[in-house]
Structure formats: C-alpha cells, structure tokens
Amino acid sequence: MSTSGQPQFRYTQTPSKVLHLRNLPWECTEEELVELCKPFGKIVNTKCNVGANHNQAFVEFADLNQAIQMVSYYASSSEPAQVRGKTVYIQYSNRHEIVNNKSPGDVPGNVLLVTIEGVEAGDVSIDVIHLVFSAFGFVHKIATFEKAAGFQALIQFTDAETASSARNALDGRSIPRYLLPEHVNSCSLRISYSAHTDLNIKFQSHRSRDYTNPYLPVNPTAMEGLLQPALGPDGKKKEPESNVLLASVENMQYVVTVDVLHTVFSAFGTVQKIAIFEKNGGTQALIQYPDVTTAAVAKDALEGHCIYDGGYCKLHLSYSRHTDLNVKAFSDKSRDYTIPDSSLLAVQQVPVLPAAPTVWQNSQAASMYPGNEYAAATAVHSQVSAGQAPSWNPTMQAGRSTYMQVPSTFPGQTYPASPVPAYGTAATPVGSSPLLHSSPVSPVVASVTMTQPGFHTNVRPSGASPPNQPPYYGQ
C-alpha cells in the first residue's frame, strides 16, 4: 500500500521484517538461507528460488528489529553475506510479509505423504515401502490407504531432516521393478510432506505398521502374512513369514558354499547366520536375517533364480520355522556372522575400516537402483558408506546421500587393493543381476556378461574363479 505507485530506491526503502536476497547460488535451499539469516533472529517464513533465474529469495523474520540487525550488519561488514561462496545482496523487501509461501505439502515435517502412481494398492506391500524408505533412517510408522489420488502411504520418520532426505532422493523416482509384481510396468513416487507429526497406528496389518511398537496387536481382519498362516493368492495356505529363509538348491552342478550364499543373500541386508545341510538327497540352507522384512524381500527377489548361469544351482525359497539359528560360528557348513571378534567374520559388524566383503555388500547396494533411475548415485553412496551396513538394511541410517546425482564411480574402484575373496567374484553377480535385469526370469548370474556402461565395474569380471569352482560364465 504505502509503496505502491512510486519506484523504490534502496536508500529510501523502509525497513521490513521481510528481506529480499539476490545473487544467490542456483537453487539455493531453504536450509542455506536459514543458515545465513538465523544468527540475526527467528525466521518465520522463507521463499526460495524466486525470480527468472531462481536465484533470489525472501526471508521473513519474526521481528522487524531482527531484519534491521541483519541488514545493518552486512551494510557495515567487511565480509559480505555469502552462500556457497557467492556474495548475497540483502535489502528490505517492499512487502511486509511472505504470502502464500508454500503449498501445505511443501512445509517440511517428519511425516511424508507418498503417492505411488501406476499401481494398485495390492501391488506394493508395506514391507517394500518400509524397505525403500528405511534407507534414509528409522521408519517409525507407516499407514497406507487408497484415495482418489491413488495408492498412498504416510511414512513417519524421526525428524524432518530424515524425511526430507528421503523426499529429495525419492520424489519422482520409481520403486525398483524387482520389488514389484511382474505386471507392474511403472510406478513413480510422488512425495510431499504431511501435516501429521505422529501417526496413530492401531494395528499391525497389511496396511499399517508401527515399527516402534512390536507388541501392538495385529488386526485380525486386516492381517495378512503376519505371524499366522494366511491364504496365498492360489487359496492355499501360506507359510508364516520368518526372518529365516529356507533355500533348497536345485540342479546343484557346482558346490554351493557358505560364502557363496553369504554373498548372494547379503545383497538384501545383513546376513546373520547360515547353515547348509543335506535333506532328501538335496542340499538346503537356512539363511537368517535380522528381520522378516529383509527376508521377505530377499525371498521375493531370489526365488527361482540361479546362482550360476545356465540354470545351475537354482534357488527355491520358503520361510523357515526357525527365527534364530543355532550354528557353529565357523565351519564349512555354517557360519555365524554375528560373532564380532573373529577377524574372518567381523566384516559384518560395521568395521572401522572397509573390508572387502563389506565393500562387496555395498556394491550390491549400489546396484539396487539400476539403470537410468538411480544408477550412478547409489554407487557413490556406496563409497561414502563403505564399511557400514548395506543400503537396504532397514537399520541403516546413512542413506541420505544415496540418490544424489553425481558421476558414477564404483566402490570396487575405491579399494583397488582390497583383497576380494574369490568366492565373492563368483557369486556377486547373483545379487546384482535381478536388479540389472528387468526380467525376473533372467538367470541370476547373467549380469556378468552384460556390458551395461557404468555397471561393469560392479561385477568384477576379471576376478579369479574360486578353487574347485567352475567359472561362472561361459561354461
């Protein structure tokens, strides 16, 4: 009102709680703005990426004096205001409040509203959603529902920072195909912030989970695949889910060692224990994960796949009745990776220094979002977090840089001197292959022969074959 009609000159501009900032770096984030301005007072609102070049912004202080403090500080300072090394020019805005700053969905909070486009509600299980979002931090609760917008989920994180890292990384991306039913072609995530801060989950069910409260009652009607046998799609009784998988190996042309299994199954999370045994003339193995979710994903991803190309060592997976295996810590038929102090086995236990098998785990994680969707970024994350749990371990907290758009470098290149066990060479493609192949029926190991740019370093084609093991390609 008072400013209308007349051009404003900077020396006549009247102070305002709202400051206009220009010459900001491209796509300057709200965090960067707040970082710059908060020493002078409480910021109640911002508007970023304003102007044709998206290099201007507005910041509104709670109090006029705070804005005056900032302007006068930089007016007399020898150090200009800077963001990312760029000098930022600050002046009073000719408005007195930031209006209609954001649509509600853009106000950061700890709860995300995720719309999963292109799928039916039944196509994406809550376990898959949990797995995908757990890469960024502990997921407290999930509630799914169907609205006009489609299949949606509310996902509660500890804080807005975690939620926004997940949002920034996943908004507009797709859930990897191998986590979805075959008939799903595309499925993109639209993510905004919910106004909720704490979801009220009443039951553990196929549509809602509270991971902070494992003792929450299971909804008897909505329950599916939890704790008790449920009916599968074919109407037959479905075995109860378990964190332990029973794998039977069909057409076992080559010996399947503990190490091979470990490499294969580590692609989906921390493998705690493995036991191999003979039954009915065939070879079976039990693979223990920390949780049912990881086991479920591994089961779905690996079922029917072959460890070695050419249809050899085909895996058939079911849930074991066991929940905690009692195995010898180190024998040729069993392994307990939770024993922390063995130098041979400690790699599972978040070592301080990267160790070869851990790097491999991360190589696996790197390929979790293959192709043009997540590609290069995940690899870099692998470097960053080498030595930690793989990305898809739901307990892992370090996934925030996972999906940055950065040039591709694979962890294998980061530790060229790392001793890579030969068995790792043989088995590594197994874990990565279902990810690299859109077709779930591809032999697991086939990625070895692929020449997909940017991915070849992931599979160590030059590694030696293990003693007493055939080459895993050709044959």
Add this chain to the structure above:
DNA sequence: AGCACA
C-alpha cells in the same frame, strides 16, 4: 544484481 499468485 533489484521483489513473489503464474
């Protein structure tokens, strides 16, 4: 490097 609902 100079003001945002288009």
